[in-house]
Amino acid sequence: MVQVSDAFPGFSVNDVDAARAFYGETIGLEVTDSMGGLNLTLPSGQGIFVYPKDDHEPASFTILNFEVADIGKAVDELNAAGVVTKIYTDPHSYGTDERGIAWGSKTGQGPDICWFRDPAGNVLSLIGQ
Template sequence: MVDISDAFPGFSVDDVGAARAFYGDVLGLPVEESMGGLRLTLPSGQGVFVYPKDTHEPASFTILNFEVADLGRTVDELNAAGVVTKIYTDPHSFGTDERGIAWGSKTGQGPDICWFRDPSGNVLSLIAQ
């Protein structure tokens, strides 16, 4: 058996400086330089490695889900900071409102959730607790 002491997720970006500013200044996560990239610390204490990649292609799936107490207020705060939350424009695909929020709890179709992208185009979400 392999003796593994820990594990952590990671994803690529095309601009480490922009990622540092976005994850640190806009989302308010602790960010530090690590192994030639960045280490984000999530509210749970889990570390996430963000590494530069010249041939970066944005993840087409959600790489991080951020739980929030007040989804509407948090979406408004992100929008005020210049973050576009309505990334799915087909109202039939997720049934989002004008701000991009899918109110799944009201329709019995999952959680209340909203998607957005980081500066490198990776998909992230806000999800109601």
């Protein structure tokens, strides 16, 4: 059996500098240089490795979910920072409102959630607590 001492998730981006600015300044995570890429430190202390990939293709699924106390306020803050939060426009898919929030707590269909993309096109979300 392999003796694993730790594990961490990772994902690729096409521009490490843009990722550093986005995750550090826009999202507010601790970002440090690591192994030719970046280490993001989540509020829980978990680290995520972000690595450069020349032929990067954005993940078509949600790679990170950020829990927030007030999803409406968090969406407004992202929008003020220039982040587009309405990435799903088909009302039959997720039933998002004009800001891109799917109000699961109001419809009984899961959590309040809003999807958006990082500068590399990877899908992220805010989830209301």
